[in-house]
Amino acid sequence: MTFAAIGLALAMLAGRGAPPRPPSTDVIATVTARLLRMHEDRTPSGAEALRALIERGVPPRALIVWLDHFRKAPRVDVIDILLEVAQYRRTEIRARALVAWAECGDAHADRAIALAAHDLDRGIRRLAITIARRHPSPAASVYLDELLGRDSVLADEVIHEAEAAGSR
Amino acid sequence: MSRAFVLALALAFSGCAKDRLPVRAPIHGNLFAESTSNADRLRMARAAAALPLVVLVERKRVVAVDPIHAKTRWIHKLEVTGHPVGGARTVVLPAGQRLVGLDRKTGAVRFEVELPGEAISGLALSEPWLVATVLDPQGKAPGQVLGISVDDGHIRWHRRAAAPLGIPDVVGDIAVLAIDDQVVSLRLDSGREVARVDLPRGVRSAGTPPRVVRRGELWFVGDGAKWVPLDVTGGNAVARQLYRTYAPAFATSDGIDAGHGDDERLRLWLRMSRVDAIPRDAILLARRAVIAIRLDGDGVPVRARWVHLERKGELVAMEVTGDRVLVVREDGEVVELAASDGRELTRISGGEPVRGALILGGGLDARAGVQRTDDPGSLTDLRQLLTLDDPRLLPAQRLAADLLWRNDDPAVRRTIRRLAKDDGDGSERAQALRSHAASLLATRWGSGSRTDVADIVAALGKRPVFAPDGVATFAEQIAAVVRTGGLEAVPELSALLLHPGTSDADVLAILAAFAALEEPAAVRAVERFLRRYHADDVLLRETEAVAEAARVLLGHAKGEGEAAARARATLREVADDPACDVALRGLIVHGLLELSPQTR
Numbered sequence: 033m034t035f036a037a038i039g040l041a042l043a044m045l046a047g048r049g050a051p052p053r054p055p056s057t058d059v060i061a062t063v064t065a066r067l068l069r070m071h072e073d074r075t076p077s078g079a080e081a082l083r084a085l086i087e088r089g090v091p092p093r094a095l096i097v098w099l100d101h102f103r104k105a106p107r108v109d110v111i112d113i114l115l116e117v118a119q120y121r122r123t124e125i126r127a128r129a130l131v132a133w134a135e136c137g138d139a140h141a142d143r144a145i146a147l148a149a150h151d152l153d154r155g156i157r158r159l160a161i162t163i164a165r166r167h168p169s170p171a172a173s174v175y176l177d178e179l180l181g182r183d184s185v186l187a188d189e190v191i192h193e194a195e196a197a198g199s200r
Numbered sequence: 201m202s203r204a205f206v207l208a209l210a211l212a213f214s215g216c217a218k219d220r221l222p223v224r225a226p227i228h229g230n231l232f233a234e235s236t237s238n239a240d241r242l243r244m245a246r247a248a249a250a251l252p253l254v255v256l257v258e259r260k261r262v263v264a265v266d267p268i269h270a271k272t273r274w275i276h277k278l279e280v281t282g283h284p285v286g287g288a289r290t291v292v293l294p295a296g297q298r299l300v301g302l303d304r305k306t307g308a309v310r311f312e313v314e315l316p317g318e319a320i321s322g323l324a325l326s327e328p329w330l331v332a333t334v335l336d337p338q339g340k341a342p343g344q345v346l347g348i349s350v351d352d353g354h355i356r357w358h359r360r361a362a363a364p365l366g367i368p369d370v371v372g373d374i375a376v377l378a379i380d381d382q383v384v385s386l387r388l389d390s391g392r393e394v395a396r397v398d399l400p401r402g403v404r405s406a407g408t409p410p411r412v413v414r415r416g417e418l419w420f421v422g423d424g425a426k427w428v429p430l431d432v433t434g435g436n437a438v439a440r441q442l443y444r445t446y447a448p449a450f451a452t453s454d455g456i457d458a459g460h461g462d463d464e465r466l467r468l469w470l471r472m473s474r475v476d477a478i479p480r481d482a483i484l485l486a487r488r489a490v491i492a493i494r495l496d497g498d499g500v501p502v503r504a505r506w507v508h509l510e511r512k513g514e515l516v517a518m519e520v521t522g523d524r525v526l527v528v529r530e531d532g533e534v535v536e537l538a539a540s541d542g543r544e545l546t547r548i549s550g551g552e553p554v555r556g557a558l559i560l561g562g563g564l565d566a567r568a569g570v571q572r573t574d575d576p577g578s579l580t581d582l583r584q585l586l587t588l589d590d591p592r593l594l595p596a597q598r599l600a601a602d603l604l605w606r607n608d609d610p611a612v613r614r615t616i617r618r619l620a621k622d623d624g625d626g627s628e629r630a631q632a633l634r635s636h637a638a639s640l641l642a643t644r645w646g647s648g649s650r651t652d653v654a655d656i657v658a659a660l661g662k663r664p665v666f667a668p669d670g671v672a673t674f675a676e677q678i679a680a681v682v683r684t685g686g687l688e689a690v691p692e693l694s695a696l697l698l699h700p701g702t703s704d705a706d707v708l709a710i711l712a713a714f715a716a717l718e719e720p721a722a723v724r725a726v727e728r729f730l731r732r733y734h735a736d737d738v739l740l741r742e743t744e745a746v747a748e749a750a751r752v753l754l755g756h757a758k759g760e761g762e763a764a765a766r767a768r769a770t771l772r773e774v775a776d777d778p779a780c781d782v783a784l785r786g787l788i789v790h791g792l793l794e795l796s797p798q799t800r
Contacts, residue, residue, distance in 0.1 A: 052738075052781045053737055055778065060779070089731035092735070092738065122736070122738065122739065126700060150665040151665075151666060151701070182666070182667070
């Protein structure tokens with residue numbers, strides 16, 4: 033047990049019952065900077081360090097910045113980390129992870145579409161359509177057909193939007 | 201005239217089947233057709249009507265005790281060397297190669313007969329016929345079987361056998377016994393062979409002939425803890441065996457009936473089903489302990505019905521008669537227990553030390569009138585049994601541990617988790633028990649069968665995905681796996697815990713299940729969950745799950761072993777992270793401070 037934690041204990045005990053607060057901006061900035069630095073280190077040790085940091089858990093805001101950066105500068109050697117993040121319970125994290133995954137190549141895009149198409153959140157299922165438009169492929173078409181056959185509400189929305197776009 | 205000459209004359213004029221009983225002869229006849237008859241039912245009814253009797257075998261005499269009226273009915277001076285048998289009118293006592301038949305009611309001698317051969321292998325009685333198998337390695341054939349009338353003690357027929365013979369059983373008009381790799385049935389009145397089948401594969405003899413017994417309408421061949429039902433084809437049945445070998449259920453001999461021995465203080469009595477070869481109930485006699493158990497469809501003990509423990513002295517004999525269980529102690533004390541719930545009904549004090557006992561019951565149908573309510577105190581009795589420091593009780597303690605592990609309540613199973621870590625007094629018994637408890641942790645828990653657990657695990661293998669008819673919830677399966685499951689359920693629960701589509705209610709239910717199960721294999725998934733979300737204030741506001749994950753890890757952190765150490769390391773790391781939510785940190789630090797300094 034570190035002295036820092038013990039020292040914090042007394043202060044934290046006084047804060048028991050307080051509603052959850054986000055980490056301080058300094059902490060988020062520090063973690064974000066580390067994530068981006070590790071992402072740019074394209075060596076195996078850089079990948080290991082990135083993996084270890086994300087496995088330890090990082091604030092969602094730092095994750096979001098990293099995922100946006102990943103989309104612009106994909107790294108195939110850390111796809112496994114993306115898959116882990118794609119299981120995050122919050123949709124905004126999951127969505128960014130799926131979009132970033134799709135940028136790693138056509139085969140990865142197909143898998144990202146397949147995963148998105150079965151998500152419980154309709155926004156993520158709609159994202160499958162967006163990703164498929166950006167990365168069209170025969171497999172993507174199959175996944176979309178299956179999705180729209182299964183999700184009639186989404187299918188209706190898509191048709192309605194297409195009609196509205198057509199009439200404009 | 202010498203006795204041997206008289207015997208030879210008697211055999212010569214017996215006028216019945218004398219030709220040698222062959223081995224590995226062609227199968228023929230129908231064992232079942234020959235073994236049922238009205239005469240059989242009449243004989244069994246007469247036996248049922250006879251007064252129950254406990255024949256205590258002391259060193260130089262036998263004492264017949266009426267357990268109902270607590271009276272000694274008769275005493276006969278005789279040094280009994282083998283296992284006595286009894287029927288409605290007669291008790292037959294082996295003394296060397298001599299058989300003495302006594303009147304069951306009065307103890308008066310009805311006959312005495314000298315048998316050929318060197319040693320008696322076994323006896324079976326179905327009045328008015330007594331069948332004896334003897335070993336005769338120096339004679340013209342290694343084995344002999346004899347049919348004796350209990351009306352006058354005369355040998356009516358006798359056949360030599362080309363191999364040693366097993367302990368016989370008699371039903372209806374036939375005697376059935378094992379010879380080499382086959383079972384033969386002989387007519388009681390003539391010794392003529394009427395049927396022969398091959399021994400089922402699972403109990404093929406390896407020198408020692410197995411035991412043939414009749415239970416209800418079924419015939420079984422058994423050897424120790426293995427048994428097989430006999431059918432007309434004989435050879436194709438697969439041997440059944442109890443999940444664990446607590447004690448022999450079908451005692452055999454090496455060809456010589458050496459009388460009551462120490463091995464009889466460890467026995468398993470099975471109540472076989474009337475429709476198949478699967479036992480439903482069993483009673484273990486283990487020195488001082490008697491445990492009645494219910495078995496599941498796989499022959500695995502699933503719960504204790506009652507437990508009886510003698511404070512002093514070992515039990516040398518046990519028999520189930522109707523709705524009673526009679527046990528005899530080595531000092532001759534006779535105890536009668538209710539078969540339904542183990543209540544002590546009577547206790548008759550003993551006298552001289554006894555080597556064993558023949559217990560003759562008064563009930564035809566062992567199932568008649570038996571209530572099936574278990575003793576509610578049986579769990580307490582099982583726990584208490586585990587604490588006794590008596591190496592003789594180890595077989596009973598192993599069974600007690602198995603039964604506690606098969607309980608659907610995780611709080612009851614916790615006893616076994618504790619036992620698996622407890623060195624006790626460091627004795628061999630304590631170490632053996634600890635090792636046994638540790639082995640149980642890797643097996644399925646609760647009362648469910650293999651199929652039940654497989655079904656639950658398969659249901660947990662589904663993942664929450666969007667479907668038009670709604671999203672599946674797993675509450676029922678999660679609750680079920682807490683009651684009964686196996687280690688294969690842990691990866692499925694772990695995957696559901698980490699899946700983003702699992703509902704908050706199910707996540708909390710999984711964490712509660714992990715807390716109840718205390719299974720170290722679950723720690724990794726809970727660690728991942730806590731690490732992933734410990735810095736997510738939004739999620740922490742929406743759900744109690746992250747805090748609950750910390751509590752589950754704190755529960756594991758109290759223990760020892762690799763999983764506990766990892767739980768502590770994860771908690772410290774999470775609490776040390778500046779990004780960790782403040783309230784969550786407080787919860788973790790407070791929990792870690794409550795650990796003992798050595799554990800912390």
